[in-house]
Structure formats: structure tokens, C-alpha cells
Amino acid sequence: MIAVLVLLILRAGAVSTNTSVTFANPNPCALKGSSVVFRCSYNYTYRENVIQTTWYKGQLIDGIWKRVELSHLPTYQNRSEYLGDRQHDCSLAIHDVQDNDTGYYYFRFDTERVGWRSRNSVHLSVTALSARVYPDVVKAGENVTLDCRTSCLLHSTVWYKDGRPLAKPVEFRAQAKDSGNYSCGVKGPTVTLSDPVALDVQYLPLNTSVEVSIPGILTEGSSVNLTCSSDANPAADNYTWYQRTASPSSLLQVGSGRVLSLPSVEASHAGFYLCRASNTVGEDNSTEVLLTFDKTDVDRFILLVGIGIKVFFLLVISLVIIWAWRTRRCNSAVDEEENSHNYDYISPALMDEKNMVTQKEMSV
Known part of the structure; x- marks a missing residue:
């Protein structure tokens, strides 16, 4: 009888000496929504067979700390996965980790002779990025x-x-x-x-452009709108319109607002236009657009201008010729009167005879 007791004591000592559970990382930290793996290994007495493995979570129930099997906790259904075996691997995975997964976890295995649960635990911390x-x-x-x-x-x-x-x-x-x-x-x-967190990068207007409502050549009297567009942050809140004058570097302000409206275009509206868009960061000019008129109208305008110029010059030339002709004629008449020396010659005898006849006529 004594020999049997000694043998049992020796066997119990062997179990307590050779049986153990080891956690590779006893304090894992996992991101909310991610998966975490508890790396675990266990040893037991040689020639024994493991018949059951179980993971627990420590919970305070009615003021008493208890170990509850994960399989009995509904929140772990389909989220906990035993990765180990019945040899020496007792690893456990928890998927889609949530805040309430934070806590202490324990492992237990049972052999044919004895059940062994870990003295230590795995403490899981759950965090969010x-x-x-x-x-x-x-x-x-x-x-x-x-x-x-x-x-x-x-x-x-x-x-x-x-x-x-x-x-x-x-x-x-x-x-x-x-x-x-x-x-x-x-x-x-x-x-x-x-x-997610937002980043707001503010910048001055970019890619400023002008769209013409009636593309191509215009006819006099038609209506046309010029619309200014740009990419800006904050959105452009000020638009100014310019027309390039005869001087290449001179711009004439002709309007404001996103749309420049020309209800009845005239020949004076022909030329290059540009839009300047601005916001609180800066400003940007569009490329220039050209407004042109129908060639027939332009030719008619040029023809009328040409005829007018010709008539004007002909009139001026005629007036100059008439003035010159009259001036020359007057000068010729004065010179002829002042420089003329042609007198009739009368002999003395004839002069006396003429006088005698005159006296007879007077006496009669």
C-alpha cells in the first residue's frame, strides 16, 4: 500500500514538473477591426494523450472572477479560431477585434489522467488608429x-x-x-x-479659360456671351474682363462678373478679350480669345471707308486745283494790265485835220 502511494506521489510530481503552458506574447495589442493571434505552446507528461483543449476569458460575474469558455460567449461566435492541435500548439486567433475583446485569456488542456490550466494569462489590449x-x-x-x-x-x-x-x-x-x-x-x-481626416489645400485660380457662346465669325448686331471658368480653392469670387487695345500691352477694362454679355455687337467690339479670375489666394488671367465679324460685313465696311476716303481726297484735290487756278488767273490779269505798252501812233497832220473837223462841228 505504501509503495502505491509513493508511486502516485512520484507521478504527480512528474506531472507538475513536466506540464506547462507558455505564451509567446502575454501582452498583445491589436487594432480594432483587425485579427490577432495568441501564440501558445504546452507540454505534458510523455506517453499521455490530450483529449480536449479549451480557451477561456476572464470575467467578473457578481463580484467573482470567473473563467468563461469562449464557446459559451455569443460575441465570439465565428470570430474565434483555434489554430493549435492536441500535441503542443495551442495558438488562438480572434478576428474582427472589438473594444470589448480587451481582457485576460486562459488556456486549458485535459489528458486522460489530468486537466491542466495555465496559471498565467494573455492580456489583450484593443486600440484604434x-x-x-x-x-x-x-x-x-x-x-x-x-x-x-x-x-x-x-x-x-x-x-x-x-x-x-x-x-x-x-x-x-x-x-x-x-x-x-x-x-x-x-x-x-x-x-x-x-x-479619415480631411486636408484642404487652397490655391489661386488655375486653368482660367473663356468660352464664347457663338463660336466662329460673328455678324454685326448679333448677341454673344463670354463665360469665364477656372479651377480654384476657394472658388473664384471676382471676375474682370479686358479688351486689348491698339497698343499690345494696353488692356481696357470692359466689364465684370463671370459672364460678359454683348447684346448687339458692333465693329468696335472686334478684337482680343481676356478674363481675370481671383480669390483670396491670388489671381490668374485666361488666354485671349478673338472676336471677328462676318467677312462680308467687314468688306462692306472697308469698302465704304475706302470710298469715303477717296471722295474726301478727290474733294480736297479739286478744291486745291480750283483755288490754284483762280489764284493764277488773278495774278495773270494784274501782270497784263501793269506791263502792257501798246499805243496807237497818229501823225501831226492827221491830228490837225482831226482838230479842224472837230471845230467845224462845234460851230455848226
Whole structure:
């Protein structure tokens, strides 16, 4: 009888000495929504067979700390997965980790002779990623910093913009195209993303352009609208219209507002137009557009102008010729009167005879 008791004591000592449960990481930290694996191994007395393995979660029930089987907790249905075997691997995976998964976990295995539960536990911490962009409102050309925060020590942080991987360092100089929603995540079999945060990059108007309501050649008296468009953040709130005058560098302001309306175009409206769009950041000029008229109207206008010019010059020339002719005629008459020396010659005898006849006529 004594020999039997000694043998049992020796066997119990062997069990207590050789039986153990070891956790590779007793304090794992997981991201909310991700999967976590508890790496676990166990040993037992040689030549024994394991007939059952069970994972528990510690819970405080009515003021008493109890170990509850995961299979008895509805929230773990279809989320807990035993990865081990009945040899030496007791690893466990929990998928789609939630905040209430935080806590202590225990493992137990049973052999044909004895049940053994771990003295130590695995304590799971659940955290969420917090993305930060600062400053979150910048002007193009200013610096931006991306910051991903969590209570766990995580590596290989990756960034996404509008749901797409971002090939950009965490510090960069903002451009207009960088506006959007940013999220951070951690590399792994699956990527769990933080809630998105917005970056607003403000910039002056870009790609300013003018659209003409009636493209092509215009006819005099028709109505035409010129519409100004631009890409800007904030949106352009001021539009000014200019017409280029004869001087290449001279611009004449002809209107304001996004639309320049010409209800009845005239020949004077022909020429180059441009729009200047501006917001609180800056301003930008559009490319110039040319308003031209129907060639028939232009030719008619040119013809009338040409005829008018010709008539004017003919009239002037005629007046000059008449004036010159009259001036010359007057000068010729004066010269002829002053320079004339042609007198009739009368002999003395004839002069006496003429006088005698005159006296006889008088006496009669």
C-alpha cells in the first residue's frame, strides 16, 4: 500500500514538473477591426494523450472572477479560431477585434489522467488608429505633416488618400491636387484603416479659360456671351474682363462678373478679350480669345471707308486745283494790265485835220 502511494506521489510530481503552458506574447495589442493571434505552446507528461483543449476569458460575474469558455460567449461566435492541435500548439486567433475583446485569456488542456490550466494569462489590449493632418487647411506651397497615433507600439504604418495607397512622405509641400481625405493603417494580411481626416489645400485660380457662346465669325448686331471658368480653392469670387487695345500691352477694362454679355455687337467690339479670375489666394488671367465679324460685313465696311476716303481726297484735290487756278488767273490779269505798252501812233497832220473837223462841228 505504501509503495502505491509513493508511486502516485512520484507521478504527480512528474506531472507538475513536466506540464506547462507558455505564451509567446502575454501582452498583445491589436487594432480594432483587425485579427490577432495568441501564440501558445504546452507540454505534458510523455506517453499521455490530450483529449480536449479549451480557451477561456476572464470575467467578473457578481463580484467573482470567473473563467468563461469562449464557446459559451455569443460575441465570439465565428470570430474565434483555434489554430493549435492536441500535441503542443495551442495558438488562438480572434478576428474582427472589438473594444470589448480587451481582457485576460486562459488556456486549458485535459489528458486522460489530468486537466491542466495555465496559471498565467494573455492580456489583450484593443486600440484604434487616429490619423492627424496638420495644419488641415493650408495654401499651396506650405508644409503638411501626417501623423498616425495609437496606444499600441505598431510598425510599418501606411497612408491612404481617398482610399488609395499614398506614395508620399509623412512631410510634404502641399499642392492643389493634395486636397482630400487621409487615413493611416498598418501593413499586414489585411489593412485596418483609421477614420479619415480631411486636408484642404487652397490655391489661386488655375486653368482660367473663356468660352464664347457663338463660336466662329460673328455678324454685326448679333448677341454673344463670354463665360469665364477656372479651377480654384476657394472658388473664384471676382471676375474682370479686358479688351486689348491698339497698343499690345494696353488692356481696357470692359466689364465684370463671370459672364460678359454683348447684346448687339458692333465693329468696335472686334478684337482680343481676356478674363481675370481671383480669390483670396491670388489671381490668374485666361488666354485671349478673338472676336471677328462676318467677312462680308467687314468688306462692306472697308469698302465704304475706302470710298469715303477717296471722295474726301478727290474733294480736297479739286478744291486745291480750283483755288490754284483762280489764284493764277488773278495774278495773270494784274501782270497784263501793269506791263502792257501798246499805243496807237497818229501823225501831226492827221491830228490837225482831226482838230479842224472837230471845230467845224462845234460851230455848226
